[in-house]
Amino acid sequence: MSESTGSCAAVLVDGLRVHLGASRVLDGISLRVARGETLGLLGANGSGKTTLVKVLMGLVPITAGRVLLHGSDIRNRRSVPWSRIGYVPQRVNSNPAMAVTAEEVVASGLLTDRNLFRGRRGRGRVMEALEQVGLAGRAGDSVHIFSGGQQQRVLIARALVRRPELLVIDEPMSGIDRKSQEALAATLGKLQSEGTSIVVVLHDLGVLAPIIERTVVLENGRVVHDGAPPSSRPPSPDQDHFHGQVRGQPPRCTAPVIAAGWRGQ
Numbered sequence: 002m003s004e005s006t007g008s009c010a011a012v013l014v015d016g017l018r019v020h021l022g023a024s025r026v027l028d029g030i031s032l033r034v035a036r037g038e039t040l041g042l043l044g045a046n047g048s049g050k051t052t053l054v055k056v057l058m059g060l061v062p063i064t065a066g067r068v069l070l071h072g073s074d075i076r077n078r079r080s081v082p083w084s085r086i087g088y089v090p091q092r093v094n095s096n097p098a099m100a101v102t103a104e105e106v107v108a109s110g111l112l113t114d115r116n117l118f119r120g121r122r123g124r125g126r127v128m129e130a131l132e133q134v135g136l137a138g139r140a141g142d143s144v145h146i147f148s149g150g151q152q153q154r155v156l157i158a159r160a161l162v163r164r165p166e167l168l169v170i171d172e173p174m175s176g177i178d179r180k181s182q183e184a185l186a187a188t189l190g191k192l193q194s195e196g197t198s199i200v201v202v203l204h205d206l207g208v209l210a211p212i213i214e215r216t217v218v219l220e221n222g223r224v225v226h227d228g229a230p231p232s233s234r235p236p237s238p239d240q241d242h243f244h245g246q247v248r249g250q251p252p253r254c255t256a257p258v259i260a261a262g263w264r265g266q
């Protein structure tokens with residue numbers, strides 16, 4: 002892979018294979034997410050979506066191939082700018098015995114930047130992130146009394162508090178009501194308009210259809226589609242599916258403007 006291929010990439014995955022136990026869960030995955038691009042990662046249950054995003058976050062070891070985040074190989078952990086990368090996992094283990102406030106959960110997103118975590122500026126960032134998901138008024142409440150949708154918003158705030166350049170979010174629409182889905186779509190649309198690169202795992206495009214620029218579909222740990230979202234017009238013959246950009250044009254580093262918020266939630 003040439004250096005120029007990765008120069009504007011938020012994510013570059015090349016020949017990735019992952020074994021977990023006896024099974025080959027990811028089998029030769031290659032994909033690229035340009036900076037500022039919004040990628041939908043789709044596929045049936047068990048196709049390997051969560052494993053792939055966990056690999057991106059350095060949470061699952063690689064058997065073969067490589068993964069670069071903003072040009073840094075994740076095997077060299079210290080070289081990766083984790084403090085500007087936000088991750089919202091599919092599931093969180095919540096322990097009701099621990100009375101953790103929304104503010105504390107969100108502040109934990111700043112642990113990669115100790116000065117910010119401890120300082121007053123950090124507290125401002127935490128409140129700003131809670132504001133972004135419409136929960137500023139609930140900062141001091143224990144997350145264990147929150148609904149599933151509210152808990153998920155706290156986790157989104159924990160990712161947003163980093164002001165991420167890359168946001169990776171695993172099945173955010175599962176188990177939340179339509180109104181919350183629309184509010185989340187608006188939040189992601191705003192981040193997109195600000196140039197954030199977004200990788201979002203989805204069952205279907207749903208309310209996120211307007212902001213998904215490209216989809217990668219997994220089947221049994223392999224990429225079976227990489228290109229335009231299913232419902233949009235077919236890609237032009239010049240579309241380079243592997244690199245997600247049109248040949249002869251510079252890579253996309255910006256995205257269109259869509260803005261809104263969680264107001265009224």
Ligand SMILES: Nc1ncnc2c1ncn2[C@@H]1O[C@H](COP(=O)(O)OP(=O)(O)O)[C@@H](O)[C@H]1O
Nearest residue numbers: 021022024026045046047048049050051052053
């Ligand atoms: N820790 C693990 N050990 C063994 N197999 C696993 C492990 N985690 C996931 N798998 C298997 O990997 C496959 C992909 O799982 P996953 O990445 O969670 O898929 P998806 O998110 O698309 O539903 C499934 O067959 C799952 O059973």
Ligand SMILES: [Mg+2]
Nearest residue numbers: 050051052091
């Ligand atoms: Mg999953």
